[in-house]
Amino acid sequence: MKNAFKPVxxxxxxxxxxxxxxxxxxxxxxxxxxxxKHIRNVQTILGSCVGLIGYRDGHGFVVHVFSPIxxxxxxxxLQIDVRREVGCALEDFHMTISGGNRVHPKNSLDVGKQNIExxxxxxxxxxxxxxxxxxxxxxxxxxxLDTGAVESRKL
Numbered sequence: 001m002k003n004a005f006k007p008v009x010x011x012x013x014x015x016x017x018x019x020x021x022x023x024x025x026x027x028x029x030x031x032x033x034x035x036x037k038h039i040r041n042v043q044t045i046l047g048s049c050v051g052l053i054g055y056r057d058g059h060g061f062v063v064h065v066f067s068p069i070x071x072x073x074x075x076x077x078l079q080i081d082v083r084r085e086v087g088c089a090l091e092d093f094h095m096t097i098s099g100g101n102r103v104h105p106k107n108s109l110d111v112g113k114q115n116i117e118x119x120x121x122x123x124x125x126x127x128x129x130x131x132x133x134x135x136x137x138x139x140x141x142x143x144x145l146d147t148g149a150v151e152s153r154k155l
Contacts, residue, residue, distance in 0.1 A: 061078065095128065
C-alpha cells in the first residue's frame with residue numbers, strides 16, 4: 001500500500017463539502033476516497049439513492065449513486081482511483097451498501113430498488129457486503145475512518 005494521501009479530487013467524480021470539523025459530506029452523484037490522517041468521518045444523505053461505503057486499513061470511500069445509469073461508470077472510475085491511490089483492488093475493501101429507500105410509498109416506480117440492483121450488479125458478488133436497504137424514509141450514512149464503523153440514522 002502507498003503512504004497515506006490527502007483526500008483526492010478527480011475531475012467531476014469527487015466532490016466534498018466540509019460541514020463540521022473532521023466530517024466531509026459527499027454530494028449527490030459524487031464520491032470521496034480518503035485516509036484517516038486527513039479526514040475522520042465521511043457521510044452522505046440518502047433517499048432513493050444508494051450509498052456504497054468501503055473501508056480498509058484507514059482508507060475509506062463513500063459513493064453516492066443517484067441513478068442506475070450512473071452506477072457502473074462511477075464504480076469503474078472508483079476502481080481506477082483505488083488502484084492508483086491505495087494500491088489495491090476495490091474488492092479488498094469491506095463494503096456496506098445503504099439506501100435505496102422507498103421515500104414515496106404511493107409511487108409505483110420504485111427508483112430505490114432500481115438503484116440497488118444497479119449498484120449490486122456493478123459489483124462482483126461478495127460474502128462481506130453488508131446490506132442496509134429499503135427503509136421508508138431518507139437516512140444519513142457515516143463512515144468513521146478511525147474504526148471503519150458505518151452508522152446509519154433516519155432523517
